[in-house]
Amino acid sequence: MNTTSDSAAPAASEHAVRTDDLWKIYPQDPRPVEAVRGVDLAVAPGEFVVMAGPSGSGKTTVLNLLGGLTRPSRGKVWVEGREISALPDRVLAQVRLSRIGFVFQSYNLLPVLTALENAEFTLLLQGVPAAKRRRRVRRLFDRIGLEGIEDRRPRKLSGGQQQRVAVARAVLGEPALVLADEPTANLDSATADALLDVMEQLNRDNGTTFVFSTHDPRVMERASRLIRLVDGRVAEEIVSGGAG
Amino acid sequence: MSRSTRDIWWRMAWRNLWRNRRRTVLTASALSFGFVAAVLVMGFMNGMMQEMVSNGTEVVTGQIQIHAEGYRPERSIHGTMGGREGLDISALVAAAAAQEGVAGVAPRLYGGGLVSSGDETVGAVFMGVDPAREPGVSRFASVFVEGGMPGPGEVAVGAALAEKIGIAVGDEAVLVAPAADGSTGNDLFVVAGIYRMDLGGFDDSYALLELGTLQDFLAMDRTRIHEVAISVDRVRDADDVAERVAVAVAGLSPDLVTEPWSVFLGQLYFVVSLASAMNSIVAFIIFGMAVFGVANTMLLATFERRREFAVARALGTSGGALGRIVVYEGLLLGVVALAAGAVLAFLLLAHIHANPIDLSSFVGTYSFMGSAIRPLLTVEYSFQEPLVSAVALLGTGIVSALLPAWRAARLPPADVLADR
Numbered sequence: 123m124n125t126t127s128d129s130a131a132p133a134a135s136e137h138a139v140r141t142d143d144l145w146k147i148y149p150q151d152p153r154p155v156e157a158v159r160g161v162d163l164a165v166a167p168g169e170f171v172v173m174a175g176p177s178g179s180g181k182t183t184v185l186n187l188l189g190g191l192t193r194p195s196r197g198k199v200w201v202e203g204r205e206i207s208a209l210p211d212r213v214l215a216q217v218r219l220s221r222i223g224f225v226f227q228s229y230n231l232l233p234v235l236t237a238l239e240n241a242e243f244t245l246l247l248q249g250v251p252a253a254k255r256r257r258r259v260r261r262l263f264d265r266i267g268l269e270g271i272e273d274r275r276p277r278k279l280s281g282g283q284q285q286r287v288a289v290a291r292a293v294l295g296e297p298a299l300v301l302a303d304e305p306t307a308n309l310d311s312a313t314a315d316a317l318l319d320v321m322e323q324l325n326r327d328n329g330t331t332f333v334f335s336t337h338d339p340r341v342m343e344r345a346s347r348l349i350r351l352v353d354g355r356v357a358e359e360i361v362s363g364g365a366g
Numbered sequence: 367m368s369r370s371t372r373d374i375w376w377r378m379a380w381r382n383l384w385r386n387r388r389r390t391v392l393t394a395s396a397l398s399f400g401f402v403a404a405v406l407v408m409g410f411m412n413g414m415m416q417e418m419v420s421n422g423t424e425v426v427t428g429q430i431q432i433h434a435e436g437y438r439p440e441r442s443i444h445g446t447m448g449g450r451e452g453l454d455i456s457a458l459v460a461a462a463a464a465q466e467g468v469a470g471v472a473p474r475l476y477g478g479g480l481v482s483s484g485d486e487t488v489g490a491v492f493m494g495v496d497p498a499r500e501p502g503v504s505r506f507a508s509v510f511v512e513g514g515m516p517g518p519g520e521v522a523v524g525a526a527l528a529e530k531i532g533i534a535v536g537d538e539a540v541l542v543a544p545a546a547d548g549s550t551g552n553d554l555f556v557v558a559g560i561y562r563m564d565l566g567g568f569d570d571s572y573a574l575l576e577l578g579t580l581q582d583f584l585a586m587d588r589t590r591i592h593e594v595a596i597s598v599d600r601v602r603d604a605d606d607v608a609e610r611v612a613v614a615v616a617g618l619s620p621d622l623v624t625e626p627w628s629v630f631l632g633q634l635y636f637v638v639s640l641a642s643a644m645n646s647i648v649a650f651i652i653f654g655m656a657v658f659g660v661a662n663t664m665l666l667a668t669f670e671r672r673r674e675f676a677v678a679r680a681l682g683t684s685g686g687a688l689g690r691i692v693v694y695e696g697l698l699l700g701v702v703a704l705a706a707g708a709v710l711a712f713l714l715l716a717h718i719h720a721n722p723i724d725l726s727s728f729v730g731t732y733s734f735m736g737s738a739i740r741p742l743l744t745v746e747y748s749f750q751e752p753l754v755s756a757v758a759l760l761g762t763g764i765v766s767a768l769l770p771a772w773r774a775a776r777l778p779p780a781d782v783l784a785d786r
Contacts (some may be wrong), residue, residue: 234378
């Protein structure tokens, strides 16, 4: 077991992402909902971390907080040593663009773009020249079995293909951190395994840090560290011998 | 922003536009219809104004007039060009006629007096004309119901005047008028023609005489006239032609004043200017209404895509870039609508221009401010109105997109992704 509280907090820059007493409270009648309650978390570069827990345990909210998609009600988040919780929207968007990749449960590819255009989307926003973008996308597509589908729109792709494109989109910008919210939830076993293989491979080969939220035991099995959330709190952390 | 990034926003906007083809076609159709309506209404308005100006200037006045300074508005009998000495009328007419854009030039002399026959007498304006030149400027020669233009010793009168005093072609009428030398002119003239202009003032109180005849009758030298009326090839060029004529005749007498119709028919010019201003208001109303409809549709469209916007935000797209995509969509929608509307508007304008719509069964015929209005709904080709409408249409597309763009830019990504 390895918790962040069992030792003095390491310097922020030693972590891909770190949180300190993170709270998220949604104002609601009759009582505010405390979705995340004092979470302290530290994820080292290259880790393959899985957050598990029942529905409503706050997994997705923690991911959103880590990725700067929502602001904490209390506490702080650092990405590569930079505190992002109080950054202006515009700067936060830049941080997401350059340092954070997202993979969503329902793929969420942009339907008007082709597979290739979706995958290169973040590279394009980063200002990477077209030739270099295309080269990187094709190389990755070849690695993850997406060759030949570059010009297809998402509706012409299978769920597994769409999720692999989403993973490609998340990692191509070479982020410090990829946040994946239930990435296998809509996939059959074989497709889910294949996708996890891809992510493990990227983690291993590129040192990309992954933080998952999931119910899926197959994902949990591969984790280098498993964090169980219950009622918005970290209930348990287990270090295993998975990826990372 | 790099070119690639700009390209992808435009590409996304264009593809988004066609995701719901039916909705885009309907919305673009509404905008196209607005464009066609604006162009047509403005075209009709211009056609009507053009008709009014044509009638107002082609019936009698011409589009340009030369007078002696101070002649208008009193129109004194002594206010002849060149003073009491007069001037070389032939040279004046020739100088004006030589200018580019001039179609016809007619010298005129005016007097006022009485026309009598038997026991009947009416007041009348005596108009001395050059029978050969007058048809090039006014419609008198073409509206004779009996006889024709007067020669020496003859008079032509309007139908209403002839009826009042009971004269017909071939009869004699007595004309009495104060002459320029203080005497009273009094003579018998043979009725050479009766015209019907269908404009009250001209039919019941004008009498035409040959120019030399009236000069003699009013005891004036053959060098004296009050007016030179000029018609132009294109009414809209009247101001420019007037300037050229003014320069050309300036050397003939220092007291000459050359004016376009917009000066001597000031009221008519005011109405035409008002109509022109109305065109902008019409465009504003039509496209103002369209803004609400298009904005509503675009709001709906962006609401349906809020999840995509949230994903794009999560990936690091700025709110401003998302807003820009929506504005681009509005602009592209405008361009599509404009392309369709322009084709439709051109076809309709060409058809109506060639086949004016006859409204006589609804409104009959009428005159307004001395202008005979033909009940024909016609349109005039113009560059300005379609351009104004096109700018208004594209502006409508952009303005309609502003609120949806603002909302897209401000979507909270986590809430939207969680369907909260």
